[in-house]
Amino acid sequence: MTNTTWRQAAFATGPLCMTAYGLIRLTDPGHGPGPAWSLGHLALLSGVLLFAPVMLGLRRTAVAAARGRGSRAFAGAGATLGLLGVAAVTAQASIDLLVGYASVDRETMNELFDRIHDLPGVTPAVYTIGPLLFYVGLLLLVGQLAALRAIAFWRPLAIVAGVAVSAISLDLMPVGGLLFLLALAPLGGNTATRPVLSVKAGSTA
Structure with missing residues (x-):
């Protein structure tokens, strides 16, 4: 699989991994620790990492369709926020995996999570504000493309x-x-991998 094909596939595989996480989570009423907890969070981790090329692909398309420096800066800001959110959710999923691995029961997990949340800055960066940036960045990019009539x-x-x-x-x-x-x-097939946009501004893909 070429780099371009891999980036395009991320537009489908990223959401599918997040769907898989949600489905696996439903099979684990105790919410860890155990195989379901680990497998689900591996799916979540894979899914959010795949959103990095999604954010960058949307930015490339928006920049190519942009009608001025301000519009290009807006696309860059959206991608930056989205990638910061990707980093936050990646950290969260990684912590959840490590806590699940190190715990023998849910009570132990809760104790470890309490210690982690007590660390300065961890809660806003990894559990509250940080993850919100993922959604904000994604919405800004997709909203901009709709406003540009590229989608x-x-x-x-x-x-x-x-x-x-x-x-x-x-x-x-x-x-x-x-x-x-x-x-x-x-949209994976429409992301510009070169400075020339493959979808014209009037497209409604």
Whole structure:
């Protein structure tokens, strides 16, 4: 698989990994530790890492479709926020994996999580503000592309719906992942890998 093909595939495999995490989580009512906890968080970690090329691909498309320096700067800001969010969720998933590995029961996990949350700056960076940047950056990029008429207007709405259902309950994470898949998967073939945009401004992909 070439680098370009891999980047394009990330638009589908990233949301699918997040959907898999949500489905695995539903099979684990105790929420760790154990195989389901580890497997689910490996799926989450894989999914969020795959969103790094998604953010960069959306930025490339937005820059290529941009109509001025301000628009290009906006795309860069959206990608930066999104990548900071990717880093935060990556850290969170990694911590969750390590805690699950080091614990013999849920009580031990809770004790370890309490110690981690007590560390200065960890809670906002990794568990509250940081992860929000993932969604903010993604929404800014997809919203900008819709405003530039490079993609259909309903795609940002699907992203908003995916974020909303996931925020309501993690049990709805599979629905959120599928909404992300609906919005993003077809865009993988449209991300510009060169300075020339492959989708014209009037496209409604």
